[in-house]
Each structure stands twice: as C-alpha cells, then as structure tokens.
Amino acid sequence: MAASDFPRCDETGAWKALRQHFDGAGRGFDVRRALRSDAARVQACSVQAPHVFADLSKNLVDPHADRLLLQLAQECGVLAQRDAMFAGETINNTESRQVMHFLLRAPKQGRAGAKLSAELAQVHETLDRMLAFAEEVRADSRITDVVNIGIGGSDLGPQMATIALEAFVTPGKRFHFVSNIDAHELAAVLKQVKPEGTLFLIASKTFSTLETMTNARSAREWFTRQGGTDVARHFAALTTNVKAAAEFGIARTFGFWDWVGGRYSMWSAIGLPIAIAVGAGRFRELLAGAHEMDRHFREAPPERNLPLRLALLDVWYRDFHGFNSRSVAPYHSSLRRLPAYLQQLEMESNGKRVDRQGRPLPFATSPVVWGEPGTNGQHAYFQMLHQGTDVVPVEFVAVKTPAHDLAEHHPQLLANVLAQAAALMQGKEDSGGHKHFPGNRPSTMLLLERLDPQSLGALIALYEHRVFCAGALWGINSFDQWGVELGKVLAKDIAPRLQSGDTQGLDASTAALIERLRG
C-alpha cells in the first residue's frame, strides 16, 4: 500500500475522538496527580529501546489519550508506511526517490531482502573503501588537520558526531568544519593550518551548493598559493555527483546515492571525518548502534516502539495542546551540537504546509526545535520554561556514566537534570505571584548508559525514525525540502545587483538596502 492510501491524521476516527477527549478531560490533565494516584504510571510510560531508555511519565498524556494516539497511528498506517520505506518503495513522492538511509547501516548479510541486495553491496563496497582510506589518513602523521567543507546535512551530522565522540578521538589530528559562505569562517581555519599537513574533504551531495563550491575553490586557491602541490593527495570529495568532483580536479571520491537525504547522510561517505576521527572500528559501531534502533523500529510493538511514541507526543502537543516549540537539553557537553543537528533533521523534514497530495494542511506540523546543553541553559532561558506564558515541552538527554574522572561533577550534573524535570512538573505555590511556578510542565527524559559510538548511532536513528513517524501521521513528505529553493534563486539575482547597483524590479525595502550596502 502506498502512503497515499492511508488517511491523513485529521481524517481519522481517532483524531475526532482525541479532539473530544482533549476538549473534555484531556486539556486539564494534571501529571502530578496522575503520578501520585497511578502507581503503574512510571512503568507504563517507560520504554527501553536499544541504548536509549525513555521515561515519558512526566508528559501530559493520560491513559485514554495514550490509547487514542496509538489508534491514530494504526488508522494512519504509520507502521505500514514504515514497511514501505524499508521495502525500498519510492516514498519521497515529490522527488520520485526511495528513502533508504537505513541501508547504510545494514549488515552485509542482513535481511535487507533480495530486492535491495545490489544497493547493499554498493553500500559495503564504498564503506570498506572509505574506512580503508580513513585508516590510511589516521596512520599518516604528516596529516595534522582535516578540514570538512560542506553545509547542511554535509556539515551538521559529521560535525555533531565528531564532537559527540570527542572522548574517542585519537590525539594528533585536529578537525575543522567550514560551512558558511561568510569567509570569516574559512579564513580563520586557514590561518591555523599548513598545506602539507591538511586534508580537505569537500562534502556535498549535489556538488553544486553555492557555499560549499565557493569555499572549496577558495581552499584550493589558498592551497596552491601556499605552495601546495599534490591536490590529489590533499583533497577528497564526498558526493553523489562524481562527475562534478572530477571536473573540480578531485581524484579521490567516495560516493553515495540519491536515496540518501542530505540530513540523513552521516552514515554514508559524508561520515568520513567521523571515521578519521574515531577509526574504522568505532565507525562500524556507530552504524551498528543505528542498525539496532532500525530493528527496534521495525520490530517493537506500537506501545513499546520508542520512535512512534515520541512522534505521537509531538502530534498531541502540536495539534491538541497547541505547543509550538520543543526544547532539547542535552546534559552532556559533547552533545552540544545535537540541537543544531536536530533543527535540520526535524524542521527541514517536517516543516511542511501541504500534504503528500499538495493539499494545504488544516493543522500544525513541525514544532520549532531549539536548545543548549545543560546546565548552561538553566542560567539563561530556563526562566521562560518555568514561568513564561508558553508551555514548552523539554526533552532532556542524560548520560549515566561520564567519560572523565573528575568525581565531583557528574553527580551534580545528574542532580540538575533530575531537578529541572521535577521543578517543571511540580511547580511552587506563592501568593505574591513572582515566585509562583505553575508547574505541570511536561518533559521527557532520555537516558544513555554512556555516550559512545553505539549509543550515539542509536540515539540519532531514534530521532530519524521519530521524524518519519510524525511525518507519516501528518501525511506529509518528510524527505523533500523545496522551501530552501526560493532564497537561493533570489540570492543569485541579487548578487550581481550589489555590483551593478541595478535595483529595477525589486521591492522597495530590498532596493533601499542594496543602495545602503553600496553607499
């Protein structure tokens, strides 16, 4: 069955029942009372997925809403849509593409099925080649700096993961990530490196993105100007567009395929900086962790299926409670780029206003996703989370075992994450008003045993599948991103006008700003 054969969430019986329930008892649900009166709540709202334990019990969901949400998933055919993705069907309907990032972490002898065996063989051929190269670079002590030039999915995934796994990075090499067309970024990196000690990775699915191509050209120019001679040794390309990379003069290319979305690509050749940083073995562990989560997503029953449960919460909060953002608070400094990574993953995937057939949606889709590592956020914006006029569900990510031995810190960190979640929920009475905390503010706690390649792989795959489930419920295509095109087209038109001063046909505001910038 195609995704279009299933009703959109708002066309189901469960949606109407949820609306009725919310307008009745659901809206006034008090999670404090529920935790006091229902001894089984914590257990019922706990889900153990591979490497990730989730406590969902502090969310504003009563058992009746929970049942209706699972019924909603059933009526929308979320799990049938999941099976269509894993079967390699063309579920990205606006670009006529398959969506198969899961194949990038499927074992060679896995159950990908005969239909996908040719693709799986290609995946492993490239993976083996890329990991052999990663090991070569790791062994080459003359290479001291790896500079990844890429943007969006060709930057955020490898950057987030390389930082997340910093405890596993072999000393001796530095990793830099250059994405912005603003050359302050590239210039700052070039100041720190030498041509003979640098490997530039040009990461771009399309090998045509303005920022990346401009940065790549400037890096190559700098390289030759500084006396660098062996471009073939010092540049490699990570791309689906092997031809364009060759035209650019890059001999060593690691490819991937159009069925890998940019924001789902860190498992592909785009992950090369991660592999150089942590080594081939650990990169394979990252893939293995993600694969475990793939299996969980495919096999766990709906009520124990963590990606689905999180997506149902997203829909409940966004479309019934009307909460328009979700804050992600990783209580582990190495996860400091996780919120930025999730912004692309979630908002580029599910920031859509029409359904798969192009019909405008009468309900809200992606929340704004934002956040900073704890405890830093507590001393900045948590004020609003506790006492602001908006309710913002918070997703805490905590790690049981630290990667350092400074004994005093970690218990304090864990105490803080527990305290924040409890404070948001409990609130505090105060007749004076200013010291009153309303409480009943929802949060989810995601717990990892430790932050390592496997648990990171599982955590990121969990988020990918959650985004999939939310998109399937909303009836949208989570795998295109037409919304980024218009700005690109306008920038192309405006660039020469900044030189020429021609403002004809522009709106008055843009025209005046061009004049000011030229003046």
Ligand SMILES: O=P(O)(O)OC[C@H]1O[C@H](O)[C@H](O)[C@@H](O)[C@@H]1O
């Ligand atoms: O990897 P590239 O083809 O250079 O694309 C880089 C990024 O830019 C695009 O505009 C898209 O919005 C992103 O999804 C993509 O990851």
